[in-house]
Amino acid sequence: xxxxxxxxxxxxxxxxxxxxxxxxxxxxxxxxxxxxxxxxxxxxxxxxxxxxxxxxxxxxxxxxxxxxxxxxxxxxxxxxxxxxxxxxxxxxxxxxxxxxxxxxxxxxxxxxxxxxxxxxxxxxxxxxxxxxxxxxxxxxxxxxxxxxxxxxxxxxxxxxxxxxxxxxxxxxxxxxxxxxxxxxxxxxxxxxxxxxxxxxxxxxxxxxxxxxxxxxxxxxxxxxxxxxxxxxxxxxxxxxxxxxxxxxxxxxxxxxxxxxxxxxxxxxxxxxxxxxxxxxxxxxxxxxxxxxxxxxxxxxxxxxxxxxxxxxxxxxxxxxxxxxxxxxxxxxxxxxxxxxxxxxx
Numbered sequence: 001x002x003x004x005x006x007x008x009x010x011x012x013x014x015x016x017x018x019x020x021x022x023x024x025x026x027x028x029x030x031x032x033x034x035x036x037x038x039x040x041x042x043x044x045x046x047x048x049x050x051x052x053x054x055x056x057x058x059x060x061x062x063x064x065x066x067x068x069x070x071x072x073x074x075x076x077x078x079x080x081x082x083x084x085x086x087x088x089x090x091x092x093x094x095x096x097x098x099x100x101x102x103x104x105x106x107x108x109x110x111x112x113x114x115x116x117x118x119x120x121x122x123x124x125x126x127x128x129x130x131x132x133x134x135x136x137x138x139x140x141x142x143x144x145x146x147x148x149x150x151x152x153x154x155x156x157x158x159x160x161x162x163x164x165x166x167x168x169x170x171x172x173x174x175x176x177x178x179x180x181x182x183x184x185x186x187x188x189x190x191x192x193x194x195x196x197x198x199x200x201x202x203x204x205x206x207x208x209x210x211x212x213x214x215x216x217x218x219x220x221x222x223x224x225x226x227x228x229x230x231x232x233x234x235x236x237x238x239x240x241x242x243x244x245x246x247x248x249x250x251x252x253x254x255x256x257x258x259x260x261x262x263x264x265x266x267x268x269x270x271x272x273x274x275x276x277x278x279x280x281x282x283x284x285x286x287x288x289x290x291x292x293x294x295x296x297x298x299x300x301x302x303x304x305x306x307x308x309x310x311x312x313x314x315x316x317x318x319x320x321x322x323x324x325x326x327x328x329x330x331x332x333x334x335x336x337x338x339x340x341x342x343x344x345x
Contacts, residue, residue, distance in 0.1 A: 069325045075314035076285075076302035078215045081322055084223065084290070084297035091322075095216040096197055099303040102278030103140065103163045104218050104288050105205030110159050110234070111225040112185050113152075113171045120153040120230065130169035137206050139165035142254060148247040156230070157240040160276060161254040168203040179203055193220055207280045215301040222288050222299050235290060236274030258287065261313050271323035273297075277315065279308065285315035293326040 069091040071079045078094040089095075114120075128146035142164025144150060150158075150170075158167035172182030179202065186200045197214035205211070225231045234240075240254045258275040262268070275289035284304040291298045300322055305314040 069322060071322070074302065074318045074321065075305040075307070076318050077304045079300070079302040079318065079322075080215045080219050082219055082223065082299045084226070084299050087223070089216075090298075092216070096214050098197060098212050099214055099286070100205075100207060100211065100280060100283035101213040101218060101303070102205045102207075102280045102283035102286050104213070104276055104278040104286050104301070104303075105200065105203065105211070106159050106163060106168055107218070107225055107276055107288060108186050108189065108200065108221050109168045109171065109182075109203045110156055110231060111221065111228065112182070112189050113156060113159075113175060114228055114230055115189075116175050116185070117152050120156065121151055123149050123151055124155070124170060124174040125149050126166055126170045127173060130166060130173060134165045134169065134204075137165075139204055139206060140257075141165055142167050143248075143252055144170075145247045148245055150242065150245055154242050157234055157237065157254055158242075160234050161237065161240055161256045163257050163277070164254075165204045165206075172203045190217075190221075193217075193224060195220060205278060205280070205283075207282050215303050218288055218303075219299050219301045222290075222301065226290065226299070232274075232290075235276070258289070258316065262316055265313050265316070267313070267316060267320060269320050269323065271327060272319055275319070278303075281308070285313070287315035287319055289319050291319070291323045291326070293323055294329075298323070298326065 069081055071081070071091050071093040074093065076093075078097050078099055079092065080089060080095045081091045082089055126144050126146065126148050131146050134141065140163040142158035142162045144158065144164070144166050152171070152174075155164075155167040155171050158164040159171065169179060172179040176182035176185060182203060183200050186203070190198045190200070195213070195217040197212070198217040199210060199212055201208045201211040226235065238256050238259045242248065242251045242254070244251045256274075257277045258272075261277065262272075271291045271293050273290045273292050275287055278286035278288075285307045286301075286303040286305075288301045289299070291300060300319055302315055302318045305318060307314045
């Protein structure tokens with residue numbers, strides 16, 4: 001075989017590795033392109049999914065905003081609604097506006113009393129000297145007489161249910177020595193709770209320009225008080241019977257002023273679990289209530305509704321309206337904070 005033929009054969013043999021390398025590189029390039037295409041498609045899918053999730057979240061947020069409780073049509077000029085489980089303010093109307101709390105004051109009176117009574121079954125005497133000032137002011141009374149002996153428990157129920165002024169005065173006198181000393185404890189408790197719009201001058205809520213609060217402060221007091229199981233039991237009780245005493249040998253029965261008013265007005269509401277009413281001509285009709293809707297608990301405080309004991313119970317009608325709105329919402333956890341705060345006058 002000639003030398004030229006041998007050279008040609010050698011050249012041909014050298015070309016095969018180059019071809020294979022070329023094919024291999026082309027395959028790698030194709031795989032790389034396919035990978036980049038897949039990666040691009042995946043990125044587009046992820047972007048579309050993120051956009052869908054964001055749109056869904058915005059839709060849900062808009063739905064939540066539309067399901068905020070509306071307080072604008074209430075008779076009460078001040079109101080606040082709080083989710084008791086989370087402490088979240090769900091709706092409010094002039095929450096920090098200064099109000100006269102009237103007998104809502106007695107929630108603080110009972111709370112402070114419970115924190116300073118060692119034995120609620122212990123007996124105490126209602127001193128005759130506490131009665132004349134209450135009679136003179138026309139304060140609401142539970143039915144005890146001067147010199148009557150009762151238990152602390154009787155006085156606690158008497159203070160909250162029928163709003164007995166003599167019960168508040170007797171609690172103050174027997175716990176702190178005087179109403180003035182007891183009121184100091186009430187103001188100390190207000191300071192502990194960091195209430196910025198509240199000052200007390202008496203235990204009953206009788207009108208005094210220096211005795212004031214706000215619905216947000218009253219709601220804070222009620223939230224704190226409901227942590228006490230005894231307070232909660234009293235607050236949600238409709239009637240309570242006092243055992244025979246030295247001046248009531250057959251005993252007598254208290255009725256919750258709120259539930260009694262509801263019954264007289266023919267108002268039935270499955271959501272209102274308990275409450276404390278208040279009224280003076282300056283304070284208007286006030287109500288602090290505990291409601292339960294769809295398994296969740298709420299605190300509602302309203303104040304300064306026009307009316308009196310001789311008119312429709314506008315404060316209770318406001319509570320029925322608010323809890324009714326809550327009930328219309330299928331899931332309580334879809335309620336969002338609705339800042340219906342109006343400018344203070």
